[in-house]
Amino acid sequence: MKxxxxxxxxxxxxxxxxxxxxxxxxDQIGSISHRSQKFRDIYKFTDEQLRTLLNIPATHxxxxxxxxxxxxxxxxxxxxxxESFHAVNGSFSQKFYDYANALNKHTHVVEKPFGExxxxxxxxxxxxxxxxxxxxxxxxxxxxxxxxEIHKLKRKYPKKLFCVDMVSSAPYPDLDFSIIDSxxxxxxxxxxxxxxxxxxxxxxxxxxxAERLQKTEDFTIGAxxxxxxxxxxxxxxxxxxxxxxxxxxxxxxxxxxxxxxGVDTIRKQTEEKARMIYKFLESSDAYEPFVKKEQHRSxxxxxxxxxxxxxxxxxxxxxxxxxxxxxxGKFKESQxxxxxxxxxxxxxxxxxxxxxx
Amino acid sequence: MKxxxxxxxxxxxxxxxxxxxxxxxxDQIGSISHRSQKFRDIYKFTDEQLRTLLNIPATHxxxxxxxxxxxxxxxxxxxxxxESFHAVNGSFSQKFYDYANALNKHTHVVEKPFGExxxxxxxxxxxxxxxxxxxxxxxxxxxxxxxxEIHKLKRKYPKKLFCVDMVSSAPYPDLDFSIIDSxxxxxxxxxxxxxxxxxxxxxxxxxxxAERLQKTEDFTIGAxxxxxxxxxxxxxxxxxxxxxxxxxxxxxxxxxxxxxxGVDTIRKQTEEKARMIYKFLESSDAYEPFVKKEQHRSxxxxxxxxxxxxxxxxxxxxxxxxxxxxxxGKFKESQxxxxxxxxxxxxxxxxxxxxxx
Numbered sequence: 149m150k151x152x153x154x155x156x157x158x159x160x161x162x163x164x165x166x167x168x169x170x171x172x173x174x175d176q177i178g179s180i181s182h183r184s185q186k187f188r189d190i191y192k193f194t195d196e197q198l199r200t201l202l203n204i205p206a207t208h209x210x211x212x213x214x215x216x217x218x219x220x221x222x223x224x225x226x227x228x229x230x231e232s233f234h235a236v237n238g239s240f241s242q243k244f245y246d247y248a249n250a251l252n253k254h255t256h257v258v259e260k261p262f263g264e265x266x267x268x269x270x271x272x273x274x275x276x277x278x279x280x281x282x283x284x285x286x287x288x289x290x291x292x293x294x295x296x297e298i299h300k301l302k303r304k305y306p307k308k309l310f311c312v313d314m315v316s317s318a319p320y321p322d323l324d325f326s327i328i329d330s331x332x333x334x335x336x337x338x339x340x341x342x343x344x345x346x347x348x349x350x351x352x353x354x355x356x357x358a359e360r361l362q363k364t365e366d367f368t369i370g371a372x373x374x375x376x377x378x379x380x381x382x383x384x385x386x387x388x389x390x391x392x393x394x395x396x397x398x399x400x401x402x403x404x405x406x407x408x409x410g411v412d413t414i415r416k417q418t419e420e421k422a423r424m425i426y427k428f429l430e431s432s433d434a435y436e437p438f439v440k441k442e443q444h445r446s447x448x449x450x451x452x453x454x455x456x457x458x459x460x461x462x463x464x465x466x467x468x469x470x471x472x473x474x475x476x477g478k479f480k481e482s483q484x485x486x487x488x489x490x491x492x493x494x495x496x497x498x499x500x501x502x503x504x505x
Numbered sequence: 506m507k508x509x510x511x512x513x514x515x516x517x518x519x520x521x522x523x524x525x526x527x528x529x530x531x532d533q534i535g536s537i538s539h540r541s542q543k544f545r546d547i548y549k550f551t552d553e554q555l556r557t558l559l560n561i562p563a564t565h566x567x568x569x570x571x572x573x574x575x576x577x578x579x580x581x582x583x584x585x586x587x588e589s590f591h592a593v594n595g596s597f598s599q600k601f602y603d604y605a606n607a608l609n610k611h612t613h614v615v616e617k618p619f620g621e622x623x624x625x626x627x628x629x630x631x632x633x634x635x636x637x638x639x640x641x642x643x644x645x646x647x648x649x650x651x652x653x654e655i656h657k658l659k660r661k662y663p664k665k666l667f668c669v670d671m672v673s674s675a676p677y678p679d680l681d682f683s684i685i686d687s688x689x690x691x692x693x694x695x696x697x698x699x700x701x702x703x704x705x706x707x708x709x710x711x712x713x714x715a716e717r718l719q720k721t722e723d724f725t726i727g728a729x730x731x732x733x734x735x736x737x738x739x740x741x742x743x744x745x746x747x748x749x750x751x752x753x754x755x756x757x758x759x760x761x762x763x764x765x766x767g768v769d770t771i772r773k774q775t776e777e778k779a780r781m782i783y784k785f786l787e788s789s790d791a792y793e794p795f796v797k798k799e800q801h802r803s804x805x806x807x808x809x810x811x812x813x814x815x816x817x818x819x820x821x822x823x824x825x826x827x828x829x830x831x832x833x834g835k836f837k838e839s840q841x842x843x844x845x846x847x848x849x850x851x852x853x854x855x856x857x858x859x860x861x862x
Contacts, residue, residue, distance in 0.1 A: 153536040158750065161535050173526075178518050178699030179510040181830075214571015214701075217746035221729040247728035336747060342535030344571075344701050344749030370727075371604035372578040389574035390693060392701030392749075393515065473538075 155473040160491040162340025168401040191385035194400030213346035216334035220247045226358035226375040233277035238286035265291040265444025268300035285317035288476035290451030340491035345395040422447040512830040517848040519697025525758040548742035551757030570703035573691035577604045583715035583732040590634035595643035622648040622801025625657035642674035645833035647808030697848035702752040779804040
């Protein structure tokens with residue numbers, strides 16, 4: 149019997165994934181040239197579907213990388229000459245910050261403990277920071293920063309570039325790309341695909357910065373997947389190197405399915421399912437929500453403290469073919485993580501909660 | 506009716522690809538955690554199969570990236586403090602060189618015209634070059650550098666790191682990894698998979714260099730997929746970021762199939778099929794082999810000058826559901842490229858040649 153994956157990525161595959169894959173195999177998408185019209189049509193289609201889904205304006209390009217982690221590096225190389233700023237409250241926002249340090253950027257950080265979240269008023273961005281790096285959804289701790297707070301902060305610092313990690317939440321956050329310069333996600337979370345493709349959204353302002361930095365003597369914006377090279381090829385819906393053509397095709401098809409449902413409906417369904425989970429955790433004697441403040445509770449990755457060792461909870465769910473994620477890092481044994489992505493229905497969530505009882 | 510792809514990558518999928526993919530879907534490989542024992546077993550299996558196939562000793566690690574192009578950047582960042590050396594005779598060896606320049610390395614180059622190849626005696630490596638970058642198979646021009654020549658050159662410069670691009674030829678070249686420090690390939694060529702995974706082989710000597718560079722003040726080896734981070738996780742058969750789990754699984758299975766046939770047999774079959782193609786080109790009035798010197802003729806990507814416009818040849822083959830590659834860059838209209846990978850049998854090659862008549 150097949151398992152249902154409630155893990156925060158890799159996660160349950162979206163139900164339509166299989167039929168799209170079959171179609172791709174029938175059409176031999178795995179063999180077509182990335183310099184063919186067929187590929188350009190695929191890139192254009194996926195671009196259009198993501199644009200509709202996430203309300204991305206024409207000022208922004210959509211690019212593909214090997215993973216979302218790669219984008220941490222690319223955005224720092226292409227958009228930061230000297231200084232970056234990071235809001236860190238978990239393992240993934242920490243890694244974004246670590247990447248900046250590894251690239252010898254002068255870094256600034258505001259930190260909060262694991263399980264706590266940021267509002268705009270918590271954050272002062274230093275004068276010389278060029279790029280503000282925010283994490284919409286901290287996959288490790290189940291904390292979100294609301295788009296309204298992200299937008300408020302950007303309005304306070306309109307001249308700084310803002311980049312939002314929405315790896316484990318897109319398409320849930322309704323980011324306003326008329327003010328947000330860059331964002332990125334990976335496909336193995338809420339899009340219900342296998343891992344192996346990152347998506348990077350970046351504005352012309354980011355491009356201009358990268359072009360200026362590229363001309364700066366003794367400065368490097370990297371060699372692979374630089375923003376100017378990506379953008380140059382993007383104009384013709386091509387990529388500088390051979391990309392993951394098959395996954396770009398599948399992502400376009402799943403984004404089209406999401407658009408058929410409507411992103412508003414998907415966001416409402418996500419919130420309804422999240423409400424079910426948090427309500428259960430609050431009323432249960434065996435669990436409690438890890439994140440205390442309601443406005444910081446992630447809608448896509450719910451973290452629960454377990455009163456029993458989490459391994460027992462996970463093993464028990466496994467007997468019912470339900471796979472739940474363990475806590476992250478030092479919380480591995482005292483927490484579980486439940487993904488709430490579009491691939492799992494309200495009925496499946498209800499069945500999981502019944503089992504967790 | 507399905508096409509047969511004789512294109513130099515993306516290319517025809519290996520015949521067993523479909524059954525391995527079905528097994529992966531049945532086993533829900535697309536949803537498993539990259540921090541699970543199941544994933545570690547997959548990485549270990551693929552590592553073992555590639556190690557057997559390519560005769561890779563325990564001194565070398567095997568790592569996964571988003572593409573082979575990414576490895577150009579990684580090996581330059583991790584293994585070159587100041588100076589790199591490049592043998593350039595086509596578009597892809599040129600790109601390797603371009604990447605080094607983009608990373609502000611002090612670069613040295615020896616060049617040959619498109620269609621000509623290198624022997625060891627053609628190459629003088631400057632005293633301060635740290636990394637010698639060679640391309641076993643130039644996909645753009647159909648030129649190879651024989652492993653015996655690569656080894657001869659390394660023996661002349663034993664203290665320099667040698668990195669071999671075998672993107673469009675592995676597992677064909679019998680590289681001696683007791684002297685070759687690093688090599689890389691992508692899976693959409695001779696391994697008959699869709700694009701989206703690069704494989705990087707690197708020695709402990711490369712690692713030691715990267716570790717030393719990482720400690721050097723004001724120096725960066727990059728942030729994503731650095732060799733020390735890849736190696737640290739590799740010890741447990743894990744990866745620093747979420748990798749393309751599904752493709753790593755499929756690569757292991759196809760490598761296992763290759764090992765069942767035996768790499769010697771695969772190499773012999775490759776040479777026999779190449780002989781058929783070159784013999785046809787030499788005896789035909791409509792075509793001629795682009796590469797004049799026999800020892801430089803690629804065994805895996807055959808380039809032919811067409812007396813008719815190549816578009817006519819390609820269109821004619823297409824009517825028989827055979828897809829042939831166009832020439833590269835400025836040779837687009839006067840050449841065709843025929844991939845000779847394990848996915849296409851001697852019978853399929855014979856049928857293609859019959860059609861090309």
